[in-house]
Amino acid sequence: MTQEHRLKGGFDTRAIHAGYEPDAITGSVIPPIYATSTYKQDGVGGMRGGYEYSRSGNPTRTALEGNIAALEEGERGFAFASGLAAEDTLLRAICDPGDHVVIPDDAYGGTHRLIDKVAKRWGLEHSSAPVSDVDAVRAAIVPERTKAVWIETPTNPLLNIGDIEVLAAVAHEAGALLVVDNTFASPYLQQPLVLGADVVVHSTTKYCGGHSDVIGGALVVRDLELAELIAFHHNSMGAVASPFDSWLVLRGLKTLGIRMDRHCDNAEKVVEFLAGHPAVTQVIYPGLEEHPGHEVASRQMKRYGGIVSFRVTGGEQHALDVCAKTEVFILGESLGGVESLIEHPGQMTHASVSGTDLEVPADLIRLSVGIETADDLLADLDRALG
Ligand SMILES: Cc1ncc(COP(=O)(O)O)c(C=O)c1O
Numbered sequence: 001m002t003q004e005h006r007l008k009g010g011f012d013t014r015a016i017h018a019g020y021e022p023d024a025i026t027g028s029v030i031p032p033i034y035a036t037s038t039y040k041q042d043g044v045g046g047m048r049g050g051y052e053y054s055r056s057g058n059p060t061r062t063a064l065e066g067n068i069a070a071l072e073e074g075e076r077g078f079a080f081a082s083g084l085a086a087e088d089t090l091l092r093a094i095c096d097p098g099d100h101v102v103i104p105d106d107a108y109g110g111t112h113r114l115i116d117k118v119a120k121r122w123g124l125e126h127s128s129a130p131v132s133d134v135d136a137v138r139a140a141i142v143p144e145r146t147k148a149v150w151i152e153t154p155t156n157p158l159l160n161i162g163d164i165e166v167l168a169a170v171a172h173e174a175g176a177l178l179v180v181d182n183t184f185a186s187p188y189l190q191q192p193l194v195l196g197a198d199v200v201v202h203s204t205t206k207y208c209g210g211h212s213d214v215i216g217g218a219l220v221v222r223d224l225e226l227a228e229l230i231a232f233h234h235n236s237m238g239a240v241a242s243p244f245d246s247w248l249v250l251r252g253l254k255t256l257g258i259r260m261d262r263h264c265d266n267a268e269k270v271v272e273f274l275a276g277h278p279a280v281t282q283v284i285y286p287g288l289e290e291h292p293g294h295e296v297a298s299r300q301m302k303r304y305g306g307i308v309s310f311r312v313t314g315g316e317q318h319a320l321d322v323c324a325k326t327e328v329f330i331l332g333e334s335l336g337g338v339e340s341l342i343e344h345p346g347q348m349t350h351a352s353v354s355g356t357d358l359e360v361p362a363d364l365i366r367l368s369v370g371i372e373t374a375d376d377l378l379a380d381l382d383r384a385l386g
Contacts, residue, residue: 011071011188012257019066019250031063033247056235060243064250065218068208071187071253072200074220076227078234079246083183083203084110085239086217090199091115091148093233094177094226097123100145102176104131105358108156109350111181112358128357131155131162132293134170141174148199149174152181153190154297157309157345157366159284161293164300168196177226183207183336188260189302193222206336207306210252210259214245259338262371263306266340269374270367270381274310279318279385281363284309307335308367309345312385316362319344323365325384328376335368340377342367 009017020031036058039051051057061079069077080086091114095101103115105128115126129140131151141149149171153162164180171178179199180192186207192200202208204216221227234240241249271285286297287304297304312318322342323331329342333349343349345360353359369377 014070015067015256016254018070019068020063031060031247031250033243034059035243054243055238055240058240058243058246060250061241061246064241064246064253067250067253068187068202068204068218069220071256072182072193072220073191074193074200075222075224076220076231078219078230079204079241079249080217080219080234081239081241081245082215083201083205083217084114086201086203086219087111087114087181088118089233089237089239090179090201090219090230091119091124092237093229095119095124095147098125098145099123099147100125100127100142101148101150102126102137102140102146103128103150104152104155104160104162105129106155106158106160106360107150107152107358108181108183109352109358111150111152112356113352116356130160131167132160132296134163134166137162137167138170138174141170141176143174146174146176148177148179150179150181152184153300154184154286154293154305154307156184157307157350157360157364159184159286159291159293159307159309161286161291161297163296164190164192164195164197168198171198172196184305184307185301186256186260186336188256189264189305190300193220195300198223198226204249204252205334207256207260207263208253208336209249210256210337211248212334212337212339214248214252216241216245216249218249259371260303260306263369264303266371266374266377267304267306267308267367267369270308270369270377273378273381274308277382277385279313280310281313282311284311306369308369310365310367311361311363312365314363316346319363319365320347322384325386326380327383328372328380329367329384335366337368338371340368340370340372340380
């Protein structure tokens with residue numbers, strides 16, 4: 001069950017080849033979907049390649065795990081049934097009852113719900129701080145009890161930027177791990193482990209899968225002791241990625257680089273269009289010079305990503321109307337697929353944080369800019385904005 005990710009080369013070469021060697025018997029270039037729960041043993045304990053039972057390991061999953069580890073420049077990857085399954089497994093691997101974590105004050109709603117409504121009942125406490133404010137993050141740490149500083153950068157949906165290198169130092173000073181949810185950037189645009197983070201989290205449902213046809217999650221680490229702890233919980237808790245889902249995510253990763261470049265090209269055109277539109281009061285995109293995180297994003301990201309948030313002149317109803325009127329942008333949750341999506345975070349993805357200090361503005365719209373013909377995206381937004 002070794003993860004074949006030592007392959008050197010540029011990002012796209014690793015995306016296409018890392019994690020899998022053409023099959024020794026058939027030469028199959030693409031890993032088969034190993035739809036098996038168990039494996040024949042050659043005598044008791046005589047496992048072939050370490051495979052014993054598919055919760056513990058499955059060759060299709062191993063290929064994905066090696067591939068994503070290579071893309072993040074980590075040592076080991078772990079593939080899960082969803083991003084939240086990955087998060088839950090990580091929290092229970094690294095925290096005990098009575099421990100504390102720091103989370104973004106605009107964390108993805110599901111992450112907040114997991115930590116605030118589920119993990120809290122089991123004794124895990126948390127504080128929130130803006131990822132862009134290093135002093136606030138430092139102040140939110142509880143000495144001796146904070147086990148992880150958990151950030152997203154860019155955050156969802158306000159696209160705030162945290163300085164990974166600086167926050168890694170802040171976390172490490174306090175004896176805590178820096179966990180980076182890299183879902184929005186993807187490993188093509190940003191590699192947190194290289195910048196000093198300890199754990200990378202992905203909802204592979206998004207850019208890694210890239211085609212809106214799979215729910216999945218991943219963790220990647222460099223430290224082998226931490227990897228063992230996660231491996232133990234991965235198997236013990238059992239929220240693993242299925243062989244078919246692993247295959248889909250692996251297929252998506254092969255084209256991550258070219259997809260991300262097109263997502264970024266289109267997002268830049270959408271940003272320029274929205275910035276000049278009279279019905280738009282604010283465009284939020286880390287690529288804009290006026291974005292408060294622009295300088296840090298320019299340092300740690302290759303480009304600025306495919307997510308664009310904006311606010312409209314007519315308040316919440318106006319935002320809801322725009323979401324209802326687009327035709328190319330599909331109204332729906334999620335992000336990172338080839339098709340453009342539009343959503344109202346206040347009533348959709350972030351409804352679970354309504355009334356908390358993580359509530360998002362009611363006139364906010366989030367776009368996941370897809371890879372369609374850019375002119376069609378601009379015309380669609382123009383029509384919907386009126
Ligand atoms: C930034 C971020 N992290 C984690 C998740 C959770 O992932 P999943 O939906 O695959 O469980 C999401 C889902 O939208 C997300 O946007």
